[in-house]
Amino acid sequence: MTSAVTSVFVRDAADADGPGIAAVVGAVFAEYHGCVLDIDGEMPDLLRPAESYARAGGSAWVATGADGTVHATCGVAPAAASLTLGPGWELHRLYVAKPARRQGLGHRFCALAEAVARERGGRFLEAWSDCRFVDAHRLYERVGFLRQPEIRVLNDRSHSVEYRFLKRL
């Protein structure tokens, strides 16, 4: 049995966190039937998070244990502007390793992403989430996102079908 992780620290992600982030996302994907992690092909941003999010004009964070092990990650970056809502931000890559869950990290990352979006003039925060990630859907709705009618099909190796969650700011 894996013991729960306690005492985690949230900080900005560095490019050196790439392998630790990849390990977290790999372990999360292994929990979900059909989820395939193809870092080089589909998620290269995970390997150099600081550079990738800086280039996109956003921010990325990790939660680490006292020994530096990465237990969770999340990012936020500008979203495509909406004709009706104006400029907005998108929450990306929220993953918490199983032993670090249910301690508030998911809520904390959502709050961080929302704070960045508000500070930078965003009128909305959105998140696209695969239909298999039901824990995330509950989290998003708890923190004020509303699930939208649209879905998108990614045609990726995981055959992802994503729901859109939206919070007006």
Ligand SMILES: CC(C)(COP(=O)(O)OP(=O)(O)OC[C@H]1O[C@@H](n2cnc3c(N)ncnc32)[C@H](O)[C@@H]1OP(=O)(O)O)[C@@H](O)C(=O)NCCC(=O)NCCS
């Ligand atoms: C969805 C996910 C990010 C949530 O992360 P998390 O750190 O467990 O989130 P939180 O701890 O903030 O909240 C989760 C639950 O724990 C509860 N909780 C938070 N702190 C708690 C505490 N100290 N004691 C007891 N329960 C607590 C919350 O109320 C919430 O309860 P609910 O499930 O009944 O709504 C995580 O489960 C995950 O990574 N899942 C797999 C990947 C995924 O779906 N990612 C999203 C991609 S879009």
